[in-house]
Amino acid sequence: MNHLSTLPTTGEQARHALLLLGVPAGARLVVDVHMAFFDGDLSMAGLAQLMRGGAAGGLCAALGLELSVVPGLVALATWPLDRRIVTPAQRRADELAMIVRVAEFAAMRPGQAAARLLRELAHRVPDGAEAVDLADAARAALTSPQLIASIAAEAELRAEAVSRAARLDPRQQLFGLPSVPHQRGPE
Numbered sequence: 001m002n003h004l005s006t007l008p009t010t011g012e013q014a015r016h017a018l019l020l021l022g023v024p025a026g027a028r029l030v031v032d033v034h035m036a037f038f039d040g041d042l043s044m045a046g047l048a049q050l051m052r053g054g055a056a057g058g059l060c061a062a063l064g065l066e067l068s069v070v071p072g073l074v075a076l077a078t079w080p081l082d083r084r085i086v087t088p089a090q091r092r093a094d095e096l097a098m099i100v101r102v103a104e105f106a107a108m109r110p111g112q113a114a115a116r117l118l119r120e121l122a123h124r125v126p127d128g129a130e131a132v133d134l135a136d137a138a139r140a141a142l143t144s145p146q147l148i149a150s151i152a153a154e155a156e157l158r159a160e161a162v163s164r165a166a167r168l169d170p171r172q173q174l175f176g177l178p179s180v181p182h183q184r185g186p187e
Contacts, residue, residue, distance in 0.1 A: 010050050013042040015058055015076060022101055023094035024062035024075040024086055027051070032120070036113040037105065047074070060174035062086050065161045067168065069176040077174050082162045089150030090158065096138045096147075099125055103135035 008016070017034040018025065025033075027047050034042040051059060051074065062073035063085050075084045086094070099121050106114040122128035122137075126144075131137035141147070165173055 007040050010042060010046040011058055013038065013040040014047055014050065014074065016040075017042070018059075018074065018076050020101060020105055021098045023098050024070070024073040024084060024091075025098065026072050027074055030074055032117055033102065036111070036117040037109055060084065061176055063161075063165065063176045065157055067161060067165055067172075067177045081165045081173060082158070085158060085161050085165060087154045087158055089147060089154050093142060093147060093151055095124060096142045099128075099138040100135045100142075103133075103138065107135075 007013075013034050014030055016038050017030045020033060020037065021030070027044060031042050031044055031047060034040060051061070058077050060075050060077040061069040061084075062075045063081075064070045065085070065087060067085075070086055073086065102121060103118060106118055118134055119129075122131065122134050125131070125134065125138045126141050128134055128137045168177070
């Protein structure tokens with residue numbers, strides 16, 4: 001019996017969703033976006049298995065300021081380091097920008113799954129659940145003075161992290177530095 005499939009691989013399916021999202025995202029969101037807009041059978045189990053296997057499928061981990069893996073966030077290995085390093089304020093801005101992209105894409109490809117996804121994403125935007133246009137509400141949140149100030153405050157730390165990450169070997173750039181267990185000192 002022939003088991004060949006014309007469906008894209010798990011990595012290709014995740015890549016499609018991440019290209020739409022444009023930023024590192026949680027694995028559940030990657031699967032939900034793929035299910036809402038693309039054909040295939042991407043699942044959490046398949047994505048988790050792919051991530052455990054290394055850089056297969058062109059996926060990698062998002063990194064924090066300390067250059068260790070940010071648990072649960074998936075990124076594309078082809079994205080530059082500054083796009084894969086996440087900080088709290090930049091992550092919030094990236095999330096809002098991602099919601100704008102998803103809402104605009106959903107307007108071009110409406111459907112029940114897309115509407116359900118937008119309802120879930122609306123709760124991540126201030127006044128998003130009540131907004132007539134989710135993309136406009138997310139754009140307004142992106143221009144909030146508090147968010148802009150927070151991003152500016154993180155800029156130097158992000159630049160330093162990107163500089164440190166650029167000196168790592170290629171595998172560490174994709175999957176971060178191994179975490180070191182906390183060592184107790186003399187008491």
